[in-house]
Amino acid sequence: MYTISDYLLDLLNYLNVKDVLGVPGDYNLSFLDHITxxxxxxxxxxxxxxxxxxxxxxxxxxxGMAVLVTTFGVGELSAVNGLSGSQAEKVPVLEIVGTPTLAAQYDQKLIHHSLGDGNFEHFQNVHKELGFKVEAITKDDAISEINQVVKYVYENKQPGYLALPVDLTEMPVNPIFKQLIPSLFRNKNEPHDHLQNIEAISNQLKNSHHPILIIGEDVQRFHLQDVVRNFIINNDIPFADMIESKGIIDETLPQFIGTYNGSLSKDLTNQLINKSDLILLLGAILTDANTGGFTQSFNSQNTIDINAKRINFYSKIINYNEQNGFVNLIKIISQTSLSQSFPKGPHDSINNKLPVPSDKPITQDFYTSAMSNFIQSDDTVIAEQGTSLFALEQIKFPANVKFICQPLWSSIGFSFPATLGSQLANPKRRNVLSIGEGSLLMTIQEMGFAVKYDLKPIIFVIDNHGYSVERVIHGMHEPYNDVPALNYSLIPEAFGAKKNQYNYFDVRTEKELLMAMKSIENNSSQLSIVRVSMAASDAPEDLKEFGKIIAKQNKG
Known part of the structure; x- marks a missing residue:
């Protein structure tokens, strides 16, 4: 018998979802049977x-797509913070929530995991309020409801919520629906209704003497990297990226002028941005975290801002009317041929040459230099918000490095599970995580997941005795920014690892850090944890400056 559960899983499998994450609960167990x-x-x-x-x-x-399964009420509310991060950062994640039977909901029974008021829509409404696409599967229209939410998540790169009543998991459906799945995702040749705007944008590029592209994360989310890269190379046009979009376009290209973060950017990057007569933002969202606290030097007078939601053409807001408006627009604009040559300059990156190591204690500056030499082509680099993110921000990455961070939502603890999810999706890539010990404490339980599924990330734990990102904003010596000190050497075995499954390094000096990195390079077939001791007051200079800006803004 072919069931609604089978159809849902066939649809997700077609979208290359091979692993389903989550936590079992009595309202989703029968659905989990179909997965196992x-x-x-x-x-x-x-x-x-x-x-x-x-x-x-x-x-x-x-x-490109992920799924997690939770149970009604207690499970879904625990997940809502993580899903809100996916909403803010435009990441396609589908949550499938096992709910009580339709009869129990209809009769308003006072059952466990509910608020005891007979209303079973509270938690769906929470997700609606946060902007998620929400559907609840019914007997009469199950296929359509599933298709709507899955297509929305996949095409719009935003999370979705699908409620699956426990008594519908075995509901039979016609197997013919499985054969129709490919037709749901065929590209339609929709007429583009922005031809006039495309011409206007192209003309502005052609008439500009010093245009600069600033690349945002939407370029990657909608798989436009190759299109934009070819546009840059074919026209020799200078470009910058932002914190969350680092590496989307190869930073080794001669057209790369640096990572832009408002006044916190490197001097040469800022100089080139300041001279530009046209800033073309492609898929970027200007937040406090990627503009140095809103200190960007450009404004509406010289900026065309194109992202997945709308076009801002010199302050004129233009909304898309067709489904693939952003994708179509970027593809057509990228066909523009520019005949003029544009000024560029070398990128002043803290990179390339590693200082001679000594027996001195490790500093943030030395750590950044060491990491810039440790990161390799084809790595996935994950940075936790705070010292790790600001330390890696100005490194010029080798080719084909994928960078994962969460600067807008900034939920500390995100990066360790995200690293494991990234490696689960592509075990062939080396995953390098830089995380503070305060953040790791939030989600360290998933070390058991890493051991169970034999995942082998390389984890650098910056141990600087507390929440450094909070210290530089407020309370450098206050006890609320302290965290417990763990013996990290015991953590892997505490979560079930055998001694031959992992490497552990405790480093305090520059020489010890480089020796640990060299050892990992020679043996990357194991889970590796490097505890990097630093002074509590040490932080990247950019983070210190950002902290001052935020502290000032918080005072009103």
């Missing part, structure tokens, strides 16, 4: 639902 009976998908159980949502986010960034 398949040979083309695996159930990957998490320690809690928040971690599952973080991990699904990392999986989707690497794979």
């Amino acid at each position: 009976r398949r040979s083309d998908m695996k159930w990957r159980g998490n320690m809690n639902e928040l971690n599952a949502a973080y991990m699904a986010d990392g999986y989707a960034r690497q794979n």
